[in-house]
Amino acid sequence: MVMMERVATVASVSVSGAGFDELFAAQRDKLFSAMWLVARDRHEAEDLAQEAFVRVWERWDRSGAPDDPVGYLYRTAMNLFLNRRRRAAMAARRALRSDPSADALEAVEARDEVRRALQALTPSQRAALVLLDLLDMSSDDAARVLGVRPSTVRVLAARGRAALTRELGANDD
Amino acid sequence: MTEPKELIERVGMQAPTPHFTLDDVRARREHQHRRRRQTAGIVGVSVTLALVLGAVMTLAPLGGSLRIVPRDGGAGLPPATRAPISVGPGEYSYQHILYDLVCGSESEDGGEGGDVASPCHAGVEVESWWRADDSGRVRASERRNFGIEEGTFGPGEFRTEGDLSEYPLGPAALEAFLLQRSGTSGASPRPEVTPAPGVPLNEGLLWNAIRDYLGSTQYLNSTPALRASLLEVLATVPMVRVDERAIDPAGRDAIALRFFAYEQDVVVFVDPATHDFLAMTGTYRDGARESILMELAGAAASVDDRPAGADRSISPP
Numbered sequence: 001m002v003m004m005e006r007v008a009t010v011a012s013v014s015v016s017g018a019g020f021d022e023l024f025a026a027q028r029d030k031l032f033s034a035m036w037l038v039a040r041d042r043h044e045a046e047d048l049a050q051e052a053f054v055r056v057w058e059r060w061d062r063s064g065a066p067d068d069p070v071g072y073l074y075r076t077a078m079n080l081f082l083n084r085r086r087r088a089a090m091a092a093r094r095a096l097r098s099d100p101s102a103d104a105l106e107a108v109e110a111r112d113e114v115r116r117a118l119q120a121l122t123p124s125q126r127a128a129l130v131l132l133d134l135l136d137m138s139s140d141d142a143a144r145v146l147g148v149r150p151s152t153v154r155v156l157a158a159r160g161r162a163a164l165t166r167e168l169g170a171n172d173d
Numbered sequence: 174m175t176e177p178k179e180l181i182e183r184v185g186m187q188a189p190t191p192h193f194t195l196d197d198v199r200a201r202r203e204h205q206h207r208r209r210r211q212t213a214g215i216v217g218v219s220v221t222l223a224l225v226l227g228a229v230m231t232l233a234p235l236g237g238s239l240r241i242v243p244r245d246g247g248a249g250l251p252p253a254t255r256a257p258i259s260v261g262p263g264e265y266s267y268q269h270i271l272y273d274l275v276c277g278s279e280s281e282d283g284g285e286g287g288d289v290a291s292p293c294h295a296g297v298e299v300e301s302w303w304r305a306d307d308s309g310r311v312r313a314s315e316r317r318n319f320g321i322e323e324g325t326f327g328p329g330e331f332r333t334e335g336d337l338s339e340y341p342l343g344p345a346a347l348e349a350f351l352l353q354r355s356g357t358s359g360a361s362p363r364p365e366v367t368p369a370p371g372v373p374l375n376e377g378l379l380w381n382a383i384r385d386y387l388g389s390t391q392y393l394n395s396t397p398a399l400r401a402s403l404l405e406v407l408a409t410v411p412m413v414r415v416d417e418r419a420i421d422p423a424g425r426d427a428i429a430l431r432f433f434a435y436e437q438d439v440v441v442f443v444d445p446a447t448h449d450f451l452a453m454t455g456t457y458r459d460g461a462r463e464s465i466l467m468e469l470a471g472a473a474a475s476v477d478d479r480p481a482g483a484d485r486s487i488s489p490p
Binding site for chain 2: 159
């Protein structure tokens with residue numbers, strides 16, 4: 001299935017009344033894609049997505065389905081991602097290790113160019129861009145996921161787009 | 174040129190297929206449950222032993238990270254001897270922060286590369302001037318992988334993770350605000366993970382919320398008054414032991430707030446005079462450690478000035 005078909009309706013998918021299994025089936029690929037883009041590491045994306053599903057499942061069993069399970073899932077995953085980035089020791093490990101070979105997809109040139117350009121963005125900018133531009137969320141929905149104001153999401157995304165354009169322009173030179 | 178949205182979509186379309194299945198998620202969840210049950214059982218026995226011995230003990234890990242965390246702390250800070258520095262209209266909240274990060278013997282996942290001097294150590298220095306109109310300046314010795322954006326910024330251009338102006342400064346109101354904000358339905362929900370066996374979730378939520386503002390590059394818009402209030406809240410958390418006679422890593426007189434949370438031994442150093450943030454050290458079992466040192470903080474008149482004299486909110490090293 002083409003990725004855009006898979007992701008285009010993520011913000012509007014409703015699993016209200018359905019079980020966790022249905023949420024998993026509907027969101028696994030979409031959530032993984034989003035986390036793969038923001039984390040830029042396949043293994044971390046798998047870990048973040050799985051952990052987010054576990055947290056939602058726990059919540060589901062403890063107090064029933066969240067009002068907005070999809071929003072809760074993405075909020076949890078993005079929080080896990082951003083909290084990890086904020087944890088200084090984790091940041092050090094990332095900064096200090098150079099192991100891009102962990103992701104075989106680095107070999108594909110066209111994609112690699114854009115993914116390299118994404119490195120110029122801050123984690124928050126990448127998260128905002130993925131939510132708005134890949135998952136087609138509104139800035140209000142993205143703001144709820146990231147725990148910031150809608151205007152902040154728009155600013156983050158605008159700066160991310162500008163940085164992305166700038167980086168790709170520089171690569172063209 | 175292709176639009177950024179198209180580029181993002183194009184890369185997103187090429188995302189690999191994830192390997193994990195629902196069974197993997199189920200297995201992960203069951204594994205976490207098993208670990209929790211084991212830890213809870215061990216903690217129960219350990220608490221009994223501790224009571225028999227009449228002492229609160231720290232036990233060596235038994236297959237996991239087991240610590241009995243004393244929860245007789247939370248004494249609060251002794252009164253400050255100076256009011257927090259007020260950053261007036263038109264002035265800049267200045268911070269000069271030194272980060273020292275050392276990775277441990279284990280690494281949890283793949284890295285991203287970066288401009289670093291050695292494979293296991295990074296030192297980063299950041300100076301920032303932030304004004305209430307979101308203008309200012311950031312200077313950093315190394316920005317890659319730390320989300321630090323250097324430069325001089327006009328009004329509205331200084332990048333922050335959120336507006337802090339509505340945070341209440343009274344400790345009781347601030348604590349309630351942070352807990353509400355960190356809750357499931359709050360503006361910044363946090364994972365519902367207790368900080369250590371036997372320690373209530375709320376104590377971890379508070380610590381996670383507070384640490385974001387202590388020398389974090391995410392919130393260079395924090396002010397001395399807000400940091401002082403945050404530390405006054407932290408000092409009342411039961412898992413936090415307050416040591417009024419300590420020396421911070423820069424050799425300054427300090428109040429130390431010591432605790433164990435999220436597998437990390439943490440010490441937060443507070444300026445005794447103003448209650449502003451001085452430093453933080455955190456050590457993990459695998460040897461990874463982080464140190465955040467506030468070299469200088471206070472109010473500056475311009476993005477080229479640094480606080481001096483009474484405009485400093487912390488003692489010089």
